[in-house]
Amino acid sequence: MAEADTRTRILEAARRLFHEQGYGATGVATILREAGVHPGSLYHFFRSKEELLAGLLEYYPSLFAPIVSRPIEAAEKEAVERVFALLAFYRKGLEESGCRLGCPIGNLALEVSDNHPEVRPLLERNFAMWSGTVAGWLARARLRRGTDLDRLARFVLAVMEGAVMQARGAGSLAPFDAAVAELRRHFDLLQERAGASRARRRKR
Amino acid sequence: MAEADTRTRILEAARRLFHEQGYGATGVATILREAGVHPGSLYHFFRSKEELLAGLLEYYPSLFAPIVSRPIEAAEKEAVERVFALLAFYRKGLEESGCRLGCPIGNLALEVSDNHPEVRPLLERNFAMWSGTVAGWLARARLRRGTDLDRLARFVLAVMEGAVMQARGAGSLAPFDAAVAELRRHFDLLQERAGASRARRRKR
Amino acid sequence: MAEADTRTRILEAARRLFHEQGYGATGVATILREAGVHPGSLYHFFRSKEELLAGLLEYYPSLFAPIVSRPIEAAEKEAVERVFALLAFYRKGLEESGCRLGCPIGNLALEVSDNHPEVRPLLERNFAMWSGTVAGWLARARLRRGTDLDRLARFVLAVMEGAVMQARGAGSLAPFDAAVAELRRHFDLLQERAGASRARRRKR
Amino acid sequence: MAEADTRTRILEAARRLFHEQGYGATGVATILREAGVHPGSLYHFFRSKEELLAGLLEYYPSLFAPIVSRPIEAAEKEAVERVFALLAFYRKGLEESGCRLGCPIGNLALEVSDNHPEVRPLLERNFAMWSGTVAGWLARARLRRGTDLDRLARFVLAVMEGAVMQARGAGSLAPFDAAVAELRRHFDLLQERAGASRARRRKR
DNA sequence: GATGAATGAGGCTTCATTCAT
DNA sequence: TATGAATGAAGCCTCATTCAT
Numbered sequence A, B, C, D: 001m002a003e004a005d006t007r008t009r010i011l012e013a014a015r016r017l018f019h020e021q022g023y024g025a026t027g028v029a030t031i032l033r034e035a036g037v038h039p040g041s042l043y044h045f046f047r048s049k050e051e052l053l054a055g056l057l058e059y060y061p062s063l064f065a066p067i068v069s070r071p072i073e074a075a076e077k078e079a080v081e082r083v084f085a086l087l088a089f090y091r092k093g094l095e096e097s098g099c100r101l102g103c104p105i106g107n108l109a110l111e112v113s114d115n116h117p118e119v120r121p122l123l124e125r126n127f128a129m130w131s132g133t134v135a136g137w138l139a140r141a142r143l144r145r146g147t148d149l150d151r152l153a154r155f156v157l158a159v160m161e162g163a164v165m166q167a168r169g170a171g172s173l174a175p176f177d178a179a180v181a182e183l184r185r186h187f188d189l190l191q192e193r194a195g196a197s198r199a200r201r202r203k204r
Numbered sequence E: 001g002a003t004g005a006a007t008g009a010g011g012c013t014t015c016a017t018t019c020a021t
Numbered sequence F: 001t002a003t004g005a006a007t008g009a010a011g012c013c014t015c016a017t018t019c020a021t
Helices: A006-021 A028-035 A039-045 A049-075 A079-096 A104-112 A117-138 A149-170 A174-192 B002-021 B028-035 B039-045 B049-075 B079-096 B104-112 B117-138 B149-170 B174-192 C006-021 C028-035 C039-045 C049-075 C079-096 C104-112 C117-138 C149-170 C174-192 D002-021 D028-035 D039-045 D049-075 D079-096 D104-112 D117-138 D149-170 D174-192
Strands: none
Touching: A006 A028, A006 A039, A006 A049, A006 A104, A028 A039, A049 A079, A049 A104, A049 A117, A079 A117, A079 A149, A079 A174, A104 A117, A104 A149, A104 B104, A104 B149, A117 A149, A117 B149, A149 A174, A149 B104, A149 B117, A149 B149, A149 B174, A174 B149, A174 B174, B002 B028, B002 B039, B002 B049, B002 B104, B028 B039, B049 B079, B049 B104, B049 B117, B079 B117, B079 B149, B079 B174, B104 B117, B104 B149, B117 B149, B149 B174, C006 C028, C006 C039, C006 C049, C006 C104, C028 C039, C049 C079, C049 C104, C049 C117, C079 C117, C079 C149, C079 C174, C104 C117, C104 C149, C104 D104, C104 D149, C117 C149, C117 D149, C149 C174, C149 D104, C149 D117, C149 D149, C149 D174, C174 D149, C174 D174, D002 D028, D002 D039, D002 D049, D002 D104, D028 D039, D049 D079, D049 D104, D049 D117, D079 D117, D079 D149, D079 D174, D104 D117, D104 D149, D117 D149, D149 D174
């Protein structure tokens, strides 16, 4: 692991700290210390803490494929199961942290979208990438006729975020598991009479 | 009397400001100014900003019935429609504020649950009241056999929170509407074979 | 000398430091240290460094009579001589400081009037008090017919400020003395044929 | 060649910015941006911001003849009128800028002479060139016997600087005009009995 | 001689809280 | 109990300058 360049070190420190403490609760000084960087350097790359936030939201999409979607796609071939593997990924994060942290993008969406509206398009871009990936997977699933895949993917994202939120509030995985179980039921219903005759492209 | 007034004025100011700006971004000085109160007074009623937060989370449940659930129950008698009236209530809040503000409890859950774990039980109590109310309504609905009402209510809460989050991030109601439409579909499927003939008021 | 109140201690520290170093070159931290005060205290009385500057420019007029004009009026009864005593007061300030410091109001006028236009009225008020005092003195002088006392007083102020400026630039009293000597000549000419017959009110 | 260009671009940027904002309030970064130059380049030509200031004060005299004195000498042949044309030059500067900016040398004299004593000789050199030019003009005027031309020229400079200062403080040309009018009177008195019959072009 | 990243001290201001009246 | 001054740590950011390329 070569010494990352300064800009990336700053982004990585910000990513971790914003995830752990939130945007407002993270001081620039802490980011500097964790990144091993001087104030002037940070402000050389980012004009303000707010632009660092924007930079981070532009950086996140580059992490999604290598860390999240590609491993899932490699491990799981069946479309609907990929969706639940994705939810399991977030469950694991909650479990390992004692129902802390949650979804970094979701956290920022609630914390900063009102006070820093410039970042809204970047938040949306992250949500769109997430739900777009899910929709892409589901294109290969056999679901009831009339299913709107983009809408369904947005729904999955909503369930995930709302489930994570309840788990963090409760300090327990129970509400997360409840929401996911009900989502599973929704998929069961969508698949129930889906393709009596449809040919399956792949098997696993 | 005057005491109760002062305390309530503080709570109301905190409620509004935490909702508009978040907990961390709201300074105690701002709360004082908005409540028309001096520091000594606030610290007479609450030992710290954190205890004010706790006080607010204890105060919120007292607002839920008069402001949220009772008006819905009065206006809508059908169980499932009450659920969607509840979601419409949040949609209206988003619409009127330009996709800002969102759910005050959800915002606090993501912002403070890690850094202030003492308030977790209070957050959970608010979530439980919300989903408990929904579950109570749904007890009178005719849904598929095997439907777990508490689980379904938690699911509704998750969808609402995740839909609000996406709308705030996007600055648009579209993802909210998408998630709610898919939730409607879930209810349709749950009701499909539940009761042979019962009329549904709406379809989409 | 009783311990002055906090606000006055701050103003006195600012007065001295702004005079010695200028407004921009004086850090708030230095003012705090010299006044023996904590940041919150300063910002309790003044909303910003700029408002402290405004407060100082409102404070200055209260010093003019006791420190400047009244001692001169007590020591010197003749009108024109009072004017030159006033100039001598500034000369003494230059002499004792090695041609440094100069006129505190003049310094601020050049340094801040562009970047902080809100203080212009306060600068003007200080200039008006100074020249108003001079004009008041000259009302009792025998000067050529047609002499505009306010205009003459503004002229005296201009000469003083311009003379102080040159002395500070040169690091020498010579240009100051040259300007004052020429101003003396102007007064000599104004008095030359002034009142052949006019009765003198006072003698000394 | 390219070197001369760069150095001059830096000096011109510094001249403009120091005039508009003052020395202390102008950041080196701003100078760099306005000059289109990188830090290393500036520090190649000037060892510090302070040396840039010195360089600027050495550069200024080269601008005085082409921009200030020669145009006046071309337009106005009469000695005393040249002096008032010079004052009109500064008045125009105030008028065009809304009583901002003022005399660049005077501004620097008050701002930097205490904190940067090394530049005092350069300030004095600028003042001496200015008053020397005026004294040179006045050598051809018919003034009262015993008039000390250097002293009178220093006096004119003092009036100009003090008049500019008051105009900037007041945000109005009135005090400038008052001081100049009184200076006109001084010249009138000096010329009164000097030459029996010489016609004056203008009277106040 | 140009480039642009790095340095680290210091800039002004706000924070939640406590104290004296 | 209300008041408003005091506390002192920490907030984000800019400064003039230097370094390696």
